[in-house]
Amino acid sequence: MPRKILIVEDNEDNRELVLKVLRNKGYEMIQAADGEEALEKAVAEMPDLILLDISLPKLDGYEVARRLKGMEEFKEIPIIAFTAHAMKGDREKVIVAGFEGYISKPINVREFPEQVRSYLRGKWESVIGGKEE
Numbered sequence: 001m002p003r004k005i006l007i008v009e010d011n012e013d014n015r016e017l018v019l020k021v022l023r024n025k026g027y028e029m030i031q032a033a034d035g036e037e038a039l040e041k042a043v044a045e046m047p048d049l050i051l052l053d054i055s056l057p058k059l060d061g062y063e064v065a066r067r068l069k070g071m072e073e074f075k076e077i078p079i080i081a082f083t084a085h086a087m088k089g090d091r092e093k094v095i096v097a098g099f100e101g102y103i104s105k106p107i108n109v110r111e112f113p114e115q116v117r118s119y120l121r122g123k124w125e126s127v128i129g130g131k132e133e
């Protein structure tokens with residue numbers, strides 16, 4: 001049974017790229033374009049991993065992560081910040097907010113599947129730009 005990943009991204013081009021790359025690796029993909037839709041899809045689908053943009057319409061990624069991590073059934077599901085916010089201090093901010101890791105955009109399509117695989121294996125160190133911190 002393929003692993004299920006929820007990609008929450010309001011930029012359609014970014015979302016389509018992630019969908020294409022990860023579907024080609026055999027993952028079942030679910031998508032949401034805003035924070036409210038992310039909560040609905042997460043609860044309905046119970047994905048194995050959530051790639052969550054920070055800057056989203058309706059509810060930002062921090063609020064989505066807080067709400068999901070407040071539910072018992074999401075305590076063990078890794079939520080990864082998927083964001084262009086790659087300034088010093090951003091990594092720490094997402095970890096404090098309850099995310100298990102951090103992948104910066106734009107993605108490197110060759111390295112991205114391994115970054116995702118590492119989080120699915122439970123290796124929850126932050127990965128920024130393809131290099132572990």
